[in-house]
Amino acid sequence: TCRRFADAFEKINEQFKKVLPRLFCGGKGELCLTDEKNLLETGIEVTVQPPGKKLQGLDLLSGGEKALTAIALIFSTFMVRPSPFCLMDEVDAPLDDANTDRFNSLIKELAKKSQFIIITHNKRTMEVCDTLYGVTMEESGVSKLVSVRLTDFK
Amino acid sequence: TCRRFADAFEKINEQFKKVLPRLFCGGKGELCLTDEKNLLETGIEVTVQPPGKKLQGLDLLSGGEKALTAIALIFSTFMVRPSPFCLMDEVDAPLDDANTDRFNSLIKELAKKSQFIIITHNKRTMEVCDTLYGVTMEESGVSKLVSVRLTDFK
Amino acid sequence: MIIKQLEIVGFKSFVDKVSLQFPQGMNTIVGPNGCGKSNVFDAIRWVMGEPSAKSLRGGSMEDVIFKGSDTRKPIGMAEVSLILAVEEGQAPESYRNCSEIMVTRRLFRNGESEYYINKIRCRRLDIQELFMDSGMGAKSYAIIGQGNIEAVLNAKPEERRALIEEAA
Amino acid sequence: MIIKQLEIVGFKSFVDKVSLQFPQGMNTIVGPNGCGKSNVFDAIRWVMGEPSAKSLRGGSMEDVIFKGSDTRKPIGMAEVSLILAVEEGQAPESYRNCSEIMVTRRLFRNGESEYYINKIRCRRLDIQELFMDSGMGAKSYAIIGQGNIEAVLNAKPEERRALIEEAA
Numbered sequence: 001t002c003r004r005f006a007d008a009f010e011k012i013n014e015q016f017k018k019v020l021p022r023l024f025c026g027g028k029g030e031l032c033l034t035d036e037k038n039l040l041e042t043g044i045e046v047t048v049q050p051p052g053k054k055l056q057g058l059d060l061l062s063g064g065e066k067a068l069t070a071i072a073l074i075f076s077t078f079m080v081r082p083s084p085f086c087l088m089d090e091v092d093a094p095l096d097d098a099n100t101d102r103f104n105s106l107i108k109e110l111a112k113k114s115q116f117i118i119i120t121h122n123k124r125t126m127e128v129c130d131t132l133y134g135v136t137m138e139e140s141g142v143s144k145l146v147s148v149r150l151t152d153f154k
Numbered sequence: 155t156c157r158r159f160a161d162a163f164e165k166i167n168e169q170f171k172k173v174l175p176r177l178f179c180g181g182k183g184e185l186c187l188t189d190e191k192n193l194l195e196t197g198i199e200v201t202v203q204p205p206g207k208k209l210q211g212l213d214l215l216s217g218g219e220k221a222l223t224a225i226a227l228i229f230s231t232f233m234v235r236p237s238p239f240c241l242m243d244e245v246d247a248p249l250d251d252a253n254t255d256r257f258n259s260l261i262k263e264l265a266k267k268s269q270f271i272i273i274t275h276n277k278r279t280m281e282v283c284d285t286l287y288g289v290t291m292e293e294s295g296v297s298k299l300v301s302v303r304l305t306d307f308k
Numbered sequence: 309m310i311i312k313q314l315e316i317v318g319f320k321s322f323v324d325k326v327s328l329q330f331p332q333g334m335n336t337i338v339g340p341n342g343c344g345k346s347n348v349f350d351a352i353r354w355v356m357g358e359p360s361a362k363s364l365r366g367g368s369m370e371d372v373i374f375k376g377s378d379t380r381k382p383i384g385m386a387e388v389s390l391i392l393a394v395e396e397g398q399a400p401e402s403y404r405n406c407s408e409i410m411v412t413r414r415l416f417r418n419g420e421s422e423y424y425i426n427k428i429r430c431r432r433l434d435i436q437e438l439f440m441d442s443g444m445g446a447k448s449y450a451i452i453g454q455g456n457i458e459a460v461l462n463a464k465p466e467e468r469r470a471l472i473e474e475a476a
Numbered sequence: 477m478i479i480k481q482l483e484i485v486g487f488k489s490f491v492d493k494v495s496l497q498f499p500q501g502m503n504t505i506v507g508p509n510g511c512g513k514s515n516v517f518d519a520i521r522w523v524m525g526e527p528s529a530k531s532l533r534g535g536s537m538e539d540v541i542f543k544g545s546d547t548r549k550p551i552g553m554a555e556v557s558l559i560l561a562v563e564e565g566q567a568p569e570s571y572r573n574c575s576e577i578m579v580t581r582r583l584f585r586n587g588e589s590e591y592y593i594n595k596i597r598c599r600r601l602d603i604q605e606l607f608m609d610s611g612m613g614a615k616s617y618a619i620i621g622q623g624n625i626e627a628v629l630n631a632k633p634e635e636r637r638a639l640i641e642e643a644a
């Protein structure tokens with residue numbers, strides 16, 4: 001299992017180094033093992049350098065930068081071992097318009113091979129999806145589905 | 155101090171019963187003491203009944219309903235003992251358009267007597283404010299102020 | 309393997325039966341605060357065998373059964389069915405010949421649970437194994453609940469290894 | 477009492493001096509992710525006497541001093557000044573005759589701190605007391621940091637009493 005762990009780590013780190021600059025439009029990201037000699041218990045450190053800034057720990061990142069870094073890590077894992085489907089509940093809430101667009105374009109690319117189901121309030125995300133479901137509670141306390149004409153949002 | 159605690163609790167509860175239905179456009183909210191006999195240590199329970207739904211604990215509320223309930227509690231305290239100013243960092247992120255509008259209209263009302271400083275990405279909130287400051291990092295890593303023409307957003 | 313269809317009845321705020329079809333690609337669910345969007349994800353996690361009421365935002369598992377509203381009485385059963393479309397050769401061992409697999413979970417007010425795969429009664433463990441074998445558990449890294457996106461970053465370095473292990 | 481003006485220099489990402497005027501009413505701060513909006517609130521909390529580096533998202537207090545970027549070198553000092561406009565009779569006891577009170581905090585790389593009220597050197601405690609007397613501490617319920625709105629609901633009932641106590 002150590003062999004497989006080291007192998008998976010290598011591959012995910014490879015992807016992370018590519019996905020992070022794509023989401024941040026520049027900058028660098030890297031994963032490293034806290035204890036390389038003990039693969040059974042080692043932790044994973046994440047370092048991020050947003051474009052034009054100094055290399056820093058996760059604490060100094062802004063709310064949006066943290067969300068984007070977490071998304072990059074999830075997508076990197078997804079690229080190495082794609083799970084059949086991916087469900088995300090309002091992960092775009094802290095993102096500004098530019099980062100939302102980059103997030104959406106990455107999803108569109110991954111959605112060619114996998115299935116994504118995204119819950120959002122963000123109109124920019126609604127505009128790029130393939131299928132849109134509306135949920136409503138016209139009768140208080142009772143959820144129903146509404147067919148949302150995509151043209152309302154496009 | 156017990157006298158003052160009981161008094162403040164009574165007043166805040168009074169306000170909470172008014173503010174919550176205003177933010178939820180209906181429904182009921184109430185605070186109660188976990189141990190009325192021991193005012194020095196008692197906890198505060200919050201119960202909320204969104205419009206048309208059964209009375210329920212906080213856990214079953216949705217993300218947006220929880221944020222709205224917390225805002226109602228903060229504003230109720232604010233109405234009883236107004237602090238000189240109130241700073242809110244992206245508290246409107248989980249709210250949909252209708253709740254954002256109700257949140258903004260309550261702020262506009264409270265802002266007649268107090269000072270509010272709100273950080274937001276939400277265009278609806280930007281449209282109703284009195285003063286708008288833009289922060290930018292044209293030079294990476296260096297924050298500067300930009301004068302944002304209010305007409306860009308109105 | 310994709311989620312082809314989801315049917316929910318009596319689960320949380322979905323007292324009347326609803327059915328959602330999800331094609332391949334990017335599907336979006338929208339609606340006002342408190343209307344039941346996150347409940348759809350709870351329904352998916354539940355039918356995949358999620359054992360813990362707390363991670364479905366409830367106190368006890370009974371909290372997932374519709375508990376009534378101003379206009380409706382509480383009901384006695386919650387049921388969710390998930391139809392998976394499986395490509396050639398992707399199905400786990402025992403379902404090799406199926407192009408579709410239907411998983412169903414039911415809970416009655418008296419606490420009794422029923423689990424079905426392709427309408428044949430089974431145990432919760434069978435359902436959990438079915439999903440594990442296809443690389444997808446109810447607690448998988450690929451299901452991100454509301455407000456949980458930063459959990460993987462805020463975790464300690466030792467806890468982050470679970471992400472790598474899942475992919476190993 | 478309102479925050480009339482805020483001047484920041486060398487604090488976090490504000491290496492060059494900036495000055496913000498805030499009138500009465502609803503002020504909004506906007507901008508892209510990571511541009512420095514929350515840093516403005518950190519600056520306000522810091523000048524009000526915030527003692528903990530961790531609640532300013534740093535490891536040590538030195539983390540609030542500009543640590544450099546691709547185009548700029550790190551600098552040696554962070555300074556924030558807050559000018560409060562005070563209405564007739566609202567000022568705390570010892571500042572009764574002032575219509576404006578200016579509070580300043582400085583930190584040097586060598587760890588030395590300086591605090592001023594109306595340009596007269598004082599202790600951090602004096603600043604904290606000034607704000608406490610006017611109903612506003614750095615940890616007041618009326619300052620809600622990013623992602624913290626639900627903290628008051630997720631707290632245990634015993635912890636929520638602090639909100640009532642503050643208003644008592």
Ligand SMILES: Nc1ncnc2c1ncn2[C@@H]1O[C@H](COP(=O)(O)OP(=O)(O)OP(=O)(O)O)[C@@H](O)[C@H]1O
Nearest residue numbers: 216217218320341342343344345346347373374375
């Ligand atoms: N067993 C149940 N019976 C009836 N209603 C329930 C039950 N469990 C939860 N609910 C209701 O579901 C609602 C929450 O739904 P959900 O969390 O899906 O909202 P949401 O659409 O995700 O909203 P948001 O955009 O605010 O996140 C609550 O208001 C709650 O009353």
Ligand SMILES: Nc1ncnc2c1ncn2[C@@H]1O[C@H](COP(=O)(O)OP(=O)(O)OP(=O)(O)O)[C@@H](O)[C@H]1O
Nearest residue numbers: 062063064488509510511512513514515541542543
């Ligand atoms: N001491 C420091 N020196 C230089 N830059 C710093 C320092 N401390 C923090 N920063 C920078 O400030 C940035 C974060 O700023 P801030 O949290 O204010 O962003 P924000 O505008 O609130 O963004 P969001 O919309 O994502 O919440 C980080 O990218 C970090 O690099």
Ligand SMILES: [Mg+2]
Nearest residue numbers: 216217346454
């Ligand atoms: Mg939700």
Ligand SMILES: [Mg+2]
Nearest residue numbers: 062063514622
């Ligand atoms: Mg921020």
